[in-house]
Amino acid sequence: MGGVGTVEELGALRDAIEHAGISVKVVASTPGQTVGGVVPAAIVRPADMDALVGLVSIARRMGLGLIARGSGSQDGWGGPIRLPAVVVDLQAFRGIISYQPGDLTVRVRAGTPVGFLNTSLAAHGQTLALPTFGSATVGGCVVGDRGGFRGSGGIRDLVLGLSLVDGAGRAFKTGGNVVKNVSGLDIGKLLIGSFGTLGFVTEVACRVRPVPARTAISAARWPDRVQALAAMRLVEDAGLLPAAAAMVQEDGWCATLLQWEGNAAEVEHQSTRVRELWSAGERVEDPVAGGRLRAAEAADVQRGGVRVRCQVDGDALSVAWRGEALAGRPQAVVWPLAATLFWSWPDLDDTMEAVTVLRSAVQQAEEVGGLVTVIDAPKGVVQAAEISPWGNPGPLAGLYRRMKSAFDPDGILSPGRFIGEG
Amino acid sequence: MGDASGPLVQQLCAIVGPAHVLQGHAELLPYMTDANRAFRGTPLCAVAPGSAAEVAAVVSACRAAGVGFVPRGAGTGLSGGATPGDGEVVISLARLRRIVSVSERSRMAVVEPGGINTHLSRFVAPLGLYYAPDPSSQSACTIGGNVAENSGGAHCLKYGVTTNHVLGLEVVLPDGAIVRTGVLGPRCGGYDLTGLFCGSEGTLGIVTQIAVRLLRRPEAVRTALALFRSVEDAARAVEEVTTSAAVPAAMELMDAHAISAVEKGTYPVGFPDWVGASLLIEFDGLAVGLDDHVQAALDVCQRCGVVEARSAQTPEERGRWWNNRKAAFAAMGRVAPAYYVADGVIPRTALRQVLDQARRIADQEGLWLANVFHAGDGNLHPLLAYDPAQSGQAEAVMEVGSAILAACVYAGGAVSGEHGIGLEKRDELYYYFDEEDIAAQRRVHDALDPADTANPHKLLPRPGRCVEVRRAAWDPRATVAGGGRS
Ligand SMILES: Cc1cc2nc3c(=O)[nH]c(=O)nc-3n(C[C@H](O)[C@H](O)[C@H](O)COP(=O)(O)OP(=O)(O)OC[C@H]3O[C@@H](n4cnc5c(N)ncnc54)[C@H](O)[C@@H]3O)c2cc1C
Numbered sequence: 001m002g003g004v005g006t007v008e009e010l011g012a013l014r015d016a017i018e019h020a021g022i023s024v025k026v027v028a029s030t031p032g033q034t035v036g037g038v039v040p041a042a043i044v045r046p047a048d049m050d051a052l053v054g055l056v057s058i059a060r061r062m063g064l065g066l067i068a069r070g071s072g073s074q075d076g077w078g079g080p081i082r083l084p085a086v087v088v089d090l091q092a093f094r095g096i097i098s099y100q101p102g103d104l105t106v107r108v109r110a111g112t113p114v115g116f117l118n119t120s121l122a123a124h125g126q127t128l129a130l131p132t133f134g135s136a137t138v139g140g141c142v143v144g145d146r147g148g149f150r151g152s153g154g155i156r157d158l159v160l161g162l163s164l165v166d167g168a169g170r171a172f173k174t175g176g177n178v179v180k181n182v183s184g185l186d187i188g189k190l191l192i193g194s195f196g197t198l199g200f201v202t203e204v205a206c207r208v209r210p211v212p213a214r215t216a217i218s219a220a221r222w223p224d225r226v227q228a229l230a231a232m233r234l235v236e237d238a239g240l241l242p243a244a245a246a247m248v249q250e251d252g253w254c255a256t257l258l259q260w261e262g263n264a265a266e267v268e269h270q271s272t273r274v275r276e277l278w279s280a281g282e283r284v285e286d287p288v289a290g291g292r293l294r295a296a297e298a299a300d301v302q303r304g305g306v307r308v309r310c311q312v313d314g315d316a317l318s319v320a321w322r323g324e325a326l327a328g329r330p331q332a333v334v335w336p337l338a339a340t341l342f343w344s345w346p347d348l349d350d351t352m353e354a355v356t357v358l359r360s361a362v363q364q365a366e367e368v369g370g371l372v373t374v375i376d377a378p379k380g381v382v383q384a385a386e387i388s389p390w391g392n393p394g395p396l397a398g399l400y401r402r403m404k405s406a407f408d409p410d411g412i413l414s415p416g417r418f419i420g421e422g
Numbered sequence: 423m424g425d426a427s428g429p430l431v432q433q434l435c436a437i438v439g440p441a442h443v444l445q446g447h448a449e450l451l452p453y454m455t456d457a458n459r460a461f462r463g464t465p466l467c468a469v470a471p472g473s474a475a476e477v478a479a480v481v482s483a484c485r486a487a488g489v490g491f492v493p494r495g496a497g498t499g500l501s502g503g504a505t506p507g508d509g510e511v512v513i514s515l516a517r518l519r520r521i522v523s524v525s526e527r528s529r530m531a532v533v534e535p536g537g538i539n540t541h542l543s544r545f546v547a548p549l550g551l552y553y554a555p556d557p558s559s560q561s562a563c564t565i566g567g568n569v570a571e572n573s574g575g576a577h578c579l580k581y582g583v584t585t586n587h588v589l590g591l592e593v594v595l596p597d598g599a600i601v602r603t604g605v606l607g608p609r610c611g612g613y614d615l616t617g618l619f620c621g622s623e624g625t626l627g628i629v630t631q632i633a634v635r636l637l638r639r640p641e642a643v644r645t646a647l648a649l650f651r652s653v654e655d656a657a658r659a660v661e662e663v664t665t666s667a668a669v670p671a672a673m674e675l676m677d678a679h680a681i682s683a684v685e686k687g688t689y690p691v692g693f694p695d696w697v698g699a700s701l702l703i704e705f706d707g708l709a710v711g712l713d714d715h716v717q718a719a720l721d722v723c724q725r726c727g728v729v730e731a732r733s734a735q736t737p738e739e740r741g742r743w744w745n746n747r748k749a750a751f752a753a754m755g756r757v758a759p760a761y762y763v764a765d766g767v768i769p770r771t772a773l774r775q776v777l778d779q780a781r782r783i784a785d786q787e788g789l790w791l792a793n794v795f796h797a798g799d800g801n802l803h804p805l806l807a808y809d810p811a812q813s814g815q816a817e818a819v820m821e822v823g824s825a826i827l828a829a830c831v832y833a834g835g836a837v838s839g840e841h842g843i844g845l846e847k848r849d850e851l852y853y854y855f856d857e858e859d860i861a862a863q864r865r866v867h868d869a870l871d872p873a874d875t876a877n878p879h880k881l882l883p884r885p886g887r888c889v890e891v892r893r894a895a896w897d898p899r900a901t902v903a904g905g906g907r908s
Pocket of ligand 1: 492496499503515558561562567570572624625630798841877
């Protein structure tokens with residue numbers, strides 16, 4: 001079996017594509033374009049379903065790994081991809097397939113950017129409640145489980161149905177198009193947060209919602225983390241219902257940020273109430289507050305240095321937030337409603353130091369029963385630190401393997417990135 | 423009680439104790455069907471294990487003997503999910519009903535599957551918390567059954583169905599292994615097995631523990647009742663209210679036939695006789711601003727030709743309205759010897775069209791049809807009255823139900839919103855799915871239960887039925903390939 005590491009081998013891929021008569025553009029990648037810590041041989045752009053299915057069959061024949069990509073915002077996640085592999089750019093799969101504003105549902109091609117979709121929905125006063133950071137695509141948000149910092153179950157609660165092409169080139173659909181549907185086994189759930197290892201999602205049906213009549217942001221700065229946490233607790237204990245919340249810690253200051261949505265009375269009442277509750281803090285005015293909130297919302301797709309996500313439950317969040325076991329004074333972002341923290345050492349590129357901070361993050365997470373996921377790290381650091389980028393599945397490893405092989409029997413989809421291989 | 427009626431039964435007696443093994447026709451009678459009386463089977467025996475380890479041992483014994491097993495909660499399922507095949511072993515989870523732990527700060531409870539839905543909310547009420555999924559059967563059905571069916575309820579319009587509230591599971595797999603997923607499992611990334619097990623109707627194993635999300639009781643609730651002359655007007659109001667800015671907590675519609683039944687039931691409301699449709703609309707959340715939401719919804723009703731509308735003045739009045747609604751299925755007993763309930767979902771924009779089609783389909787067959795349903799999320803429950811004593815009526819009713827589901831799918835919807843597939847709707851899955859779609863589900867199923875001993879023959883269509891079923895569909899175009907209306 002040939003790879004595609006060399007010019008000749010790329011040529012072989014091009015020949016196979018031509019021979020199959022499918023429309024796939026092949027672009028050699030440049031050295032800077034790393035995915036999962038490696039440089040793929042090429043970026044390929046299938047133009048349509050036939051091309052995608054044909055490409056999968058060629059890849060199986062050639063023993064070539066396929067790395068699905070929407071906008072590339074999560075390219076750093078997970079373990080290093082095993083080569084040879086090419087990036088499959090799905091940006092040709094774009095556009096709205098059906099949209100019934102009266103049903104609050106939309107079915108889109110997976111490569112449609114969330115921002116683009118939301119522009120179309122806005123014309124009907126509706127929105128998809130997902131982060132629109134950068135050019136993130138709807139399909140990318142699904143396979144990357146990018147729910148953002150809202151309190152709900154994130155994208156898992158928004159997806160109604162999917163279409164996909166799996167690792168054996170089989171095209172099928174799951175779920176449905178209506179807000180409630182029981183449709184046999186809910187295998188679509190497996191795709192959410194599968195990081196391109198089970199299939200290429202080609203269509204997504206999801207629920208949308210009316211744009212809230214009013215929104216507002218409340219923000220304050222505090223001298224330390226303990227006070228910031230106490231400020232968040234006040235909001236919770238007062239029974240207020242923020243639509244989104246974040247805490248941010250950078251050198252020397254700490255911010256609490258809340259977003260309100262609702263009718264005029266609800267938004268007015270809650271933001272006034274918070275002003276009273278937070279009178280001891282230093283108020284942060286719009287638009288600075290808004291900018292901070294948007295930045296906090298994008299904590300999961302920032303790149304550079306060492307970045308990890310830590311998921312914890314309930315009370316453990318506050319222990320993790322204190323972060324006493326962490327080395328090297330990281331910046332921190334918390335999404336309290338989603339029980340998630342992010343620690344980042346943005347400028348760190350020294351391998352030894354990176355290994356130290358990464359291990360400290362794992363230790364800190366272990367102390368609170370949390371789970372660390374490595375979002376970005378300099379090349380080789382994850383291996384040097386001898387940690388698993390997804391934690392240890394223990395007895396579930398066998399089940400993950402069975403799921404993986406039900407979708408991708410030859411293991412060609414993003415090999416090395418996720419869990420359930422070997 | 424267990425007697426020496428075969429090696430498997432003896433083995434099961436040894437595992438759970440003879441007192442927890444039922445045999446013989448009279449004892450097994452309650453286990454032969456669920457709430458869907460159209461299906462029936464005679465199990466080998468029914469066993470009630472007292473721990474997850476016993477469940478695992480029972481499952482392993484069944485597998486070794488090559489005998490299928492059928493998990494059972496309260497048996498209130500409406501699609502034949504808990505109905506055994508002849509000679510299969512029913513595994514009742516009734517003895518596993520502990521509330522294992524409640525964490526106030528994390529707003530989470532860990533429960534065993536045999537506990538009754540409402541008991542959990544009652545238990546955590548002193549903490550100001552509750553468990554949101556509220557099937558109308560909630561005072562009888564189990565949380566394990568809810569997980570297996572991915573049950574809904576009146577308030578899932580705002581709060582989502584069971585799968586949106588399950589954070590982790592302990593499951594006895596068909597091979598007898600016990601695994602823990604989600605927040606109950608090892609802290610690691612991985613595929614969403616919790617999501618896969620929800621709604622799997624016992625075909626991937628038996629759930630023995632469930633971690634659920636608890637919600638804080640809303641500060642305030644407002645409930646309004648709007649009375650319309652016609653279903654069309656009420657349906658229009660549903661569509662407009664759901665797309666206005668605030669999501670109601672619930673929106674329930676009853677047509678004149680359903681109203682005539684509930685008014686003969688235990689909780690009559692005293693509807694005037696000109697009413698063609700009633701709409702129960704509820705908002706909850708902060709007290710501030712809530713009246714504005716109700717007013718906005720009532721304004722919409724006004725535009726849609728409402729004749730009478732008002733908010734509940736007292737908690738008692740609200741309670742009566744809800745009891746009236748939740749007892750609607752039971753009230754059918756007052757107007758017919760038996761009823762069959764179909765459970766399709768349609769886009770809300772198609773409410774008027776499909777309700778009208780359903781009526782015409784029933785009329786054609788001379789069947790009495792009542793509609794009482796979760797209108798806010800387009801989840802129809804056409805109730806068809808029939809007399810099981812008359813030969814052929816049960817079959818006729820099921821066929822009409824199937825035709826209505828075809829109409830639902832043709833309008834862009836789904837064959838089930840919350841009652842599951844079970845034995846009843848296996849082939850109807852082909853209204854929306856084709857062979858490739860089902861084959862993918864079967865691959866996942868077979869990865870966990872290759873021998874098909876876990877609730878055998880349920881949930882997935884019988885092989886090779888695709889073409890036949892599609893041809894039989896009420897409208898040949900009902901099978902919209904590739905994802906519904908474009
Ligand atoms: C009057 C009435 C009103 C209803 N209203 C609603 C409603 O509003 N919304 C709604 O969603 N449903 C409703 N239902 C349907 C039914 O109550 C639900 O499906 C309920 O979840 C079933 O729970 P159960 O404990 O009775 O389960 P059962 O009927 O005993 O079992 C249901 C399925 O779950 C499986 N199962 C049970 N326990 C387990 C377990 N521990 N592990 C694995 N599999 C298991 C069974 O094998 C079966 O396939 C109603 C039913 C009635 C009779």
